[in-house]
Amino acid sequence: MSTRQTIRLTVNGKPYEREVEARLTLADFIRHELHLGGTHVGCEHGICGACTILIDGSSARACLTLAVQADGANITTVEGLRNRETGQLHPIQQAFVEAHGLQCGFCTPGFMMTTLELLGENPDPSDDEIKEALGGNLCRCTGYQSILDSVRLAARRLQSASAA
Amino acid sequence: MAFDIPTRTEDLPTDAPRFIGKTVNRIEDPALVSGTVEFIDNLSLPGMLHCAILRSPHPHARITRIDASAALALPGVEAVLTGEDVARWCDPCFTAPEGWGNYCLAVGKVRFVGEPVVAVAASSRYVAEDALELIQVDYALLDAVANPDEAMAPGAPVVFEERRTNVIQSRTYTWGEVDRVFAAADRIVSRQFRWNRVGANPTETFGCICQWDLADNSLICRGAYQTPRFMAIGRAASLRLPANKVKVVSHAQGGGFGGKGGPRGTDIAALLSRKSGGRPVKYIEDRMEYLLAGGGQSWDRYYDAALAVKADGTVTGFKVRLVDDQGAGAEGYGTISAAKPLAAFTGNYRIEAAFYDLTLVATNRAPTYPYRGYGPPPHNLVLESLMDVAARELALDPAELRRRNYIRPEQFPYTVPSGNEYDSGNYAAVLDRVLELADYRALRETQAQARAEGRLVGIGVVSTVEPGVFDWNAYATVGVPGVGVPEGVKVAVDVFGNVTVAVGFNLQGQGQFTVAAQVVADYLGVDMNSVKVTTASTDVALPHFGQGGSRLGVAVTGAILGACDKLRQTFCRVVAHVMHTDPEQIELFNGRLRMKQAPEHGMSIAEVAGLMLSRSDLLPPGVEPCPEATFVWVSPNRNQPDDQGRCRSYLTAAAATHVVQVEIDRDTGQVKILGYYIVDDCGTRLNPASVEGQLQGGVAQGVGAALYEEYVYDAQCQPLVSTFVDYLVPTIHEVPMTVKDHLVTPSPVAPLGAKGCGEGAIHTTPAALLCAINDALAPLGLECRETPASPQRLWKLLHDQA
Numbered sequence: 017m018s019t020r021q022t023i024r025l026t027v028n029g030k031p032y033e034r035e036v037e038a039r040l041t042l043a044d045f046i047r048h049e050l051h052l053g054g055t056h057v058g059c060e061h062g063i064c065g066a067c068t069i070l071i072d073g074s075s076a077r078a079c080l081t082l083a084v085q086a087d088g089a090n091i092t093t094v095e096g097l098r099n100r101e102t103g104q105l106h107p108i109q110q111a112f113v114e115a116h117g118l119q120c121g122f123c124t125p126g127f128m129m130t131t132l133e134l135l136g137e138n139p140d141p142s143d144d145e146i147k148e149a150l151g152g153n154l155c156r157c158t159g160y161q162s163i164l165d166s167v168r169l170a171a172r173r174l175q176s177a178s179a180a
Numbered sequence: 181m182a183f184d185i186p187t188r189t190e191d192l193p194t195d196a197p198r199f200i201g202k203t204v205n206r207i208e209d210p211a212l213v214s215g216t217v218e219f220i221d222n223l224s225l226p227g228m229l230h231c232a233i234l235r236s237p238h239p240h241a242r243i244t245r246i247d248a249s250a251a252l253a254l255p256g257v258e259a260v261l262t263g264e265d266v267a268r269w270c271d272p273c274f275t276a277p278e279g280w281g282n283y284c285l286a287v288g289k290v291r292f293v294g295e296p297v298v299a300v301a302a303s304s305r306y307v308a309e310d311a312l313e314l315i316q317v318d319y320a321l322l323d324a325v326a327n328p329d330e331a332m333a334p335g336a337p338v339v340f341e342e343r344r345t346n347v348i349q350s351r352t353y354t355w356g357e358v359d360r361v362f363a364a365a366d367r368i369v370s371r372q373f374r375w376n377r378v379g380a381n382p383t384e385t386f387g388c389i390c391q392w393d394l395a396d397n398s399l400i401c402r403g404a405y406q407t408p409r410f411m412a413i414g415r416a417a418s419l420r421l422p423a424n425k426v427k428v429v430s431h432a433q434g435g436g437f438g439g440k441g442g443p444r445g446t447d448i449a450a451l452l453s454r455k456s457g458g459r460p461v462k463y464i465e466d467r468m469e470y471l472l473a474g475g476g477q478s479w480d481r482y483y484d485a486a487l488a489v490k491a492d493g494t495v496t497g498f499k500v501r502l503v504d505d506q507g508a509g510a511e512g513y514g515t516i517s518a519a520k521p522l523a524a525f526t527g528n529y530r531i532e533a534a535f536y537d538l539t540l541v542a543t544n545r546a547p548t549y550p551y552r553g554y555g556p557p558p559h560n561l562v563l564e565s566l567m568d569v570a571a572r573e574l575a576l577d578p579a580e581l582r583r584r585n586y587i588r589p590e591q592f593p594y595t596v597p598s599g600n601e602y603d604s605g606n607y608a609a610v611l612d613r614v615l616e617l618a619d620y621r622a623l624r625e626t627q628a629q630a631r632a633e634g635r636l637v638g639i640g641v642v643s644t645v646e647p648g649v650f651d652w653n654a655y656a657t658v659g660v661p662g663v664g665v666p667e668g669v670k671v672a673v674d675v676f677g678n679v680t681v682a683v684g685f686n687l688q689g690q691g692q693f694t695v696a697a698q699v700v701a702d703y704l705g706v707d708m709n710s711v712k713v714t715t716a717s718t719d720v721a722l723p724h725f726g727q728g729g730s731r732l733g734v735a736v737t738g739a740i741l742g743a744c745d746k747l748r749q750t751f752c753r754v755v756a757h758v759m760h761t762d763p764e765q766i767e768l769f770n771g772r773l774r775m776k777q778a779p780e781h782g783m784s785i786a787e788v789a790g791l792m793l794s795r796s797d798l799l800p801p802g803v804e805p806c807p808e809a810t811f812v813w814v815s816p817n818r819n820q821p822d823d824q825g826r827c828r829s830y831l832t833a834a835a836a837t838h839v840v841q842v843e844i845d846r847d848t849g850q851v852k853i854l855g856y857y858i859v860d861d862c863g864t865r866l867n868p869a870s871v872e873g874q875l876q877g878g879v880a881q882g883v884g885a886a887l888y889e890e891y892v893y894d895a896q897c898q899p900l901v902s903t904f905v906d907y908l909v910p911t912i913h914e915v916p917m918t919v920k921d922h923l924v925t926p927s928p929v930a931p932l933g934a935k936g937c938g939e940g941a942i943h944t945t946p947a948a949l950l951c952a953i954n955d956a957l958a959p960l961g962l963e964c965r966e967t968p969a970s971p972q973r974l975w976k977l978l979h980d981q982a
Contacts (some may be wrong), residue, residue, distance in 0.1 A: 039306065053222035054215015056434065058383040059467040063904035066383055094215035109213040113205055116869040119877065120689030121212030122219065122383040122434025147912045154904070156383050156435050157689045159876030160912040162869075 384434020439475025599826025638956025648936020650729025668722025677786025684724025705771015882945020
């Protein structure tokens, strides 16, 4: 029933080589083979966006991607945000903490990865642009207002950091 | 020994609270944003198997044959569980009222689509799901009852044969002279309403890992449990284990909103562990399973209600007939949510008499479970919609009609006809502030202009009371006996002066760990960073409940204050002994135990704890070397209900008024929210940012319930909703960015004056939106009395008229 294939990919800067079943989702691969549990699975239909990661810099649903499709890819997950040595939070993470952009925190990695992509492309987004970018991520706790605040704060922080 | 639980922040042993009442960063958040919190699916145990569940495709059918031999032969499959095992080893889940429950997995017949029929444990979830495809189940179809009308018709098929009826409960409550006030009314306004099924849908579904120790005959359940001890007792009952042999370990949860706990999934995983020789078995519910049959369907209601009104706008009576489609049984305590409105039946108003006729009906829809608000969101929608109808008929502004009927500030504590006592409030002041915040007059002007242009613009002004800090006594008349809901904590100071708070619940999103740290830090005068909050498993935890009923923030505050007061008394004895004086001469202030007469002489918390742990020779007689204290808080002054359900149930009464302006698109039926304004009063705001988060999150869920979300079933009782493409959870585009302000009327009876605040917004938003929609439709002579007021429903309403 299973076809196994070898894949090579980079996750958060670290190279991996693994043999996987062809049907294994990228979300399950990241979570259960690489033990990076921060990419959460909320619906497995590509609707909720909790499992959003960056594949070669672009946001993608890990639940709708097969691990074998990521062969050769450069992947960033929420674990790649924080400074590896110091543990210092990324400005986006810090902004979500300070602006209370999360409650249960289950959807938050997906929101932050989408934000990372957005602010990379558009360092000073308008509210409408933020909403457009985050329209594919569901949050059941916050009602989104503090998430909007968090992204605004993150944009300001990143801009002043790059200006300095 | 008596313990002092201050109801005012001024009474804390500090000159100024440094954390309580301040917007502080949550101690939960660094781990959550790092992705390192151990949600249950992040945990793996050695030798762990994975469970998948084959579910019924039929709403009502007898199981005539199950052949799982091919599944069992599949490499990687370790155990298969069927109804035969369950009937041998289990009892049905206990329910309220008792006797209306299913086994965790169908025995003999299925009662709803999605009911578990066979479960498999295998080496991976992938293999377990492969195995499901090899299982053959034969069914003999039975006629289904798809709604309460069908269920109550003579000769209807019976969902639970041994009950001989589909009516779970039918009773009336009469409070005051209802007939007299209705006979004396100048006007009676009555309407029927239909509230379709909605539900919690936390982003994380239920999950657990269960391990049955065959040698000890004991069970460990790790998982997404919002009420750990309650869950442990339930598992002991259904799995026929002594309660002290069931240990529940609650993990952080990705939201809850009521139904987080998965009794069926837990029992199934536990039995699979038992059948596979005691290996741990993980079950992670997927979203389709959640939407079909998880703990997320609530409030399937048919209302017929009336208000008795005087010519001057005084509302004197309120009658409600409710038929509530419970689905296939009372396993999820959906039944008792029909009794929650007793805690605030007549809302913010001085309505003198009320009547409630309640019929709970079993059908072949999925069983209903608790959802945030637990009943009042539909109830308030009915009451507030009728207030608007009355205002229209009397040509009064809806805000003015409400103002005329509010309970006045000097009337508190105020006992409502349905028996609960509201602690405090100032409803007119809340209304004044929100009308000012919204610039209500300007909203009415823009509405008039829009109407002149033929646009459908409407305004809702809705007031509600949020009963906070639930008590079991509220539910005695629907089958849950008891008074008091304990919440216990342990506060321990270590030799370095760090403080650990052990609670019985885990994270779910509301920020109670932070509240716990704020309270303990202000009381003991330590820094929040030196407070660690941790979850005790049920085998060692103190009596507790966990999240539920707008209660935990207040309850955990009370428990910590009690434990801190115990510590303070012990510390005073120790310090007095060392200083050769009386304990009465010592006080705790700003983190030091000091002499009242000579405050420069004293010891820090760390010094006292260190002394207690390392110098037993200096301890006074009778004091243990233990700088720790436990306290189990319970709402003060609760009582047993009378036969009409009247009692002091919920401790606090927060209040809010929402003002919303909407526009309906005539061509699409889409409702656009033009502006949303909230003023609330939940007493002391322990962490204001968390309070605002609760409000805004409740608004979002209210928007979903009022405009988009619906568990749709067809006429044969087949669910038509199975993904988030069908069940429409609002996105950032649908939820309004609200404008908020607040008043503070502290509770005179609750710890630090804080009132429960987790449910107020979802109590209010659906009513506010429907009132605004009907205000928009009023010039056309139309009314929408069914939720969700979806684009399809409103378009049909507008076009059927044309």
